[in-house]
Amino acid sequence: MGHEELLARHRAVMPRWMALYYEHPIELASASGRRVTDREGRTYLDFFAGILTNAVGYDVAEISDAIRSQLSTGVLHSSTLYLIRSQVELAEKIAELSGIPDAKVFFTNSGTEANETALMLATQYRRSDQVLALRNSYHGRAFATVAITGNRGWSASSLSPVKVSWVHGGYRFRSPFKDLSDADYVKACVADLREVIETTTAGDVACMIAEPIQGVGGFSSPPDGLFGAFKEVLDEYGILFVSDEVQTGWGRTGEHFWGIQSHGVTPDAMTFAKGLGNGLAIGGVVARGDLMDCLTAHSLSTFGGNPIATTGALATLNYLLDHDLQANAAKLGERLIDGLRDIAADRPAVGDVRGKGLMIGIELVGADGAPDAAKAVAVLEGTRERGLLVGKGGLYGNVIRLAPPMTLTEDEVEEALGILEDVL
Structure with missing residues (x-):
C-alpha cells in the first residue's frame, strides 16, 4: 500500500x-x-x-534486548497494584539524578499526563487553583494542560480547571524586552512576575510551571538565570516551581542533564517524558517527598510505569549515561x-x-x-x-x-x- x-x-x-x-x-x-x-x-x-x-x-541493541527479555517473561502488564522491579529501579535512578531533596517519582504514559499530575499535586499541596505560566508555552493536550498552554495554535478550549496568569520571559526574539541586555532582560521579567502576582492573583498561587526551553514554542529560551531569579520571588510567596523537562531532559541541552540547571535552581518538581522511553510511552513526575505524598485520596496508574515501558526506559537511561x-x-x-x-x-x-x-x-x-x-x-x-x-x-x-x-x-x-x- x-x-x-x-x-x-x-x-x-x-x-x-x-x-x-x-x-x-x-x-x-x-x-x-x-x-x-x-x-x-x-x-x-x-x-x-x-x-x-x-x-x-x-x-x-541494548534497548531492544532489554525489551525482548521482559517480553519473554510474559508479563507485559501488571498495574501499579503490584510491585514492579524495573519501575522501582528506574525511580531510584531518576530521583538521584534529579537533585531534588527526598525525591519521589510517579510514572505516567505521557508528558501531558505528567503535567496534569504536577498540577494536581501543586494545587492540592497549596490548596489553591491559581497557576502562573509563561506566554508561548506548551504543556499538553488535556484539560488543565491546554489551560496553561500560552500558544493560541494549541489552545483548543478556553475552559479551565485552574486560574492562569501569564508572565513574560520565555520567547525573547519577539519580547517587548528583547533589546535589553541579559541582566536587564531578567530584571524586567522579574518585575513583570511580581506585578502579575500582585495584580492578577489572590497571592496564594499554587505554582509556576515553565519549560526551560519552550519546545512547541520554537525552541526559544530566556537568558540563563531567569528562572533562578523567578524562584526568589516565588519563594517569597510560598509558590511552588515546576520545571517541564519533557523536551529538555536527559542531557539534550548538552551543558546540563536537566534544562533548568542552566538557571542555578532546584525546582520543587520536574515533569519528564519523551526521550526517556526512546519510543516507548512513558512520562512522570519527580518531586519533593512531601509534595508527592500530599494527596489524601487513592490514586494509581493502570499503565504508567508498566514493566515493558520501565524496562525499556531503564535501558535507555543506562545507555545514555554509559555513552x-x-x-x-x-x-x-x-x-x-x-x-x-x-x-x-x-x-x-x-x-x-x-x-x-x-x-x-x-x-x-x-x-x-x-x-x-x-x-x-x-x-x-x-x-x-x-x-x-x-x-x-x-x-x-x-x-x-x-x-x-x-x-x-x-x-x-x-x-x-x-x-x-x-x-x-
Missing part, C-alpha cells in the same frame, strides 16, 4: 485536527541509527526523532549552531538561530522581520525532498526545529548542514 492510499484511509477515520507533516505525508516503515525509511523505500536522516522522543536513535550522550549533544550541538549561524549570515530570511545542545530553532522571517510561516513550510518540504526530516513550530508556525537523536555523528551533522544550506 502506497502513501496516497493510506492517507485516504487516515482521513476517513482520523480527526481533521490531527496534524500531519508534508503536502504528501509519509509512513515510516523501518529505521536504524539516525535514519528512517518510508513505505515507498526512501531513506531520510532524521533530525526530529519522533518529536525528540527517539533520543538514542533507532534499533539500539555520555550529553557530551555528544554539547559538542555536535555547538557545531550545528555555529554552522547554521554561518549559513544565516547572508540569508535575511533567517531571523534567528537559537538553542542549546541538540535542540535548535531557526526562525524564518519576511523582509520586514515579520514571521513567515510559508518559508518554514518550504524548508520543511525542501529538506524532506533532499532526504532530511526536520520539525516545525513556533507561535506563528515559522520556526524550523532540529532535535536529532543524541547518538548523532559528525558526518551526519555536516550532511544536514549541507542540505539546510541548500534549502535555505
